[in-house]
Amino acid sequence: MRYIQPSNLKAGMVLAKNLYGSRSELLLSAGSFLTDSLINKLEVAGCDGAYIVDNSPDEPNVKGIISTKLKENTVKAVRSFFQGIDRGDSLVTSYSFSTMKHLLDDIIDEISTDKNAMVNMVDLKVFDDYTYYHCVSVAALAIMVGVSAGMNRNGLYKLGMGALLHDLGKIFIPKEILNKDGPLTYDEYEQMKKHSQFGSDYLKRQNALPLESIIAVLTHHERYDSKGYPLGLPAAKQTIEGKIIAICDNYDAMTSDRPYRTAFSPSEAMEHIMGNAGIMFDPKILELFIKKIVPYPVGTIVDLSNGVKGIVIENFPDSYMRPKVKLIPKLGDPIENVVYDLCNDPTLLNVTVVGINRNKETK
């Protein structure tokens, strides 16, 4: 299985994983044969990529942080919660709230059982309406960091709930600002910045969440250098939950396609985030986060410094910049099934990964 962008999809390829739409509806099942018209539809709908069957002996095993089913169920509950509040439907809201609590328990279970798990895949947020997927991804990432930080179950629950609801306050931002297809004006940005205050105010009124979760919602845009909002708190006054969510929120937003830009690769996003250690983010927490993110996830196509391209088929703990790569033969090139083990093969010490391949002529 390998992950490829829509521009590289070709008729005849077979989907390796289910593809879901923005409302968790199944668009195409694993095993579907792609046709030109299906590929067109996926491109028009804003699909940012798909996992494709690659029948090679070195086929990598790609696994998300949490199972697809749990992720989709949590997305459904978050959507129902947000939309219930938006409509003023308190019955739906309280039902989805209790569902979210149970699902969060399952997320903590899944992540806690594999403490060494890594983020080693490109997270599929297939369509442009990504808010709910983003909330769930941030929660899963945050819990993963929380486990590394040694938090107990109750601490993980408080952190997870804050992460799941960190952007709840966007419901109270005018839709024309929220959905604007382009950069915000100064005034619009000032309005948008109120979402963390609005979200925490709403949750405080419900009196149903631990204080730590509410503070996390309020402070997820505070910065280590105290230039964040809404309070401009110094780092010493910020909580661990808010600091963890700030990093995970940034990383997940950067690695997602948005209407005004395409997604950054995990390695590009990591560079940006690491460049902000001690500026936007707490360096100690960032250290825990970095250890969990694989910059070149399995299944992605990378350029190597010797001019060839390859598919990442394995990553090694403590050596994520030097994965095992299966080369992609150029047309007419006799090399077949050549694998570079950049971590363990001493003859390849002079070869490095330059970056993720974004060329349309990949194969």
Ligand SMILES: [Fe+2]
């Ligand atoms: Fe936010």
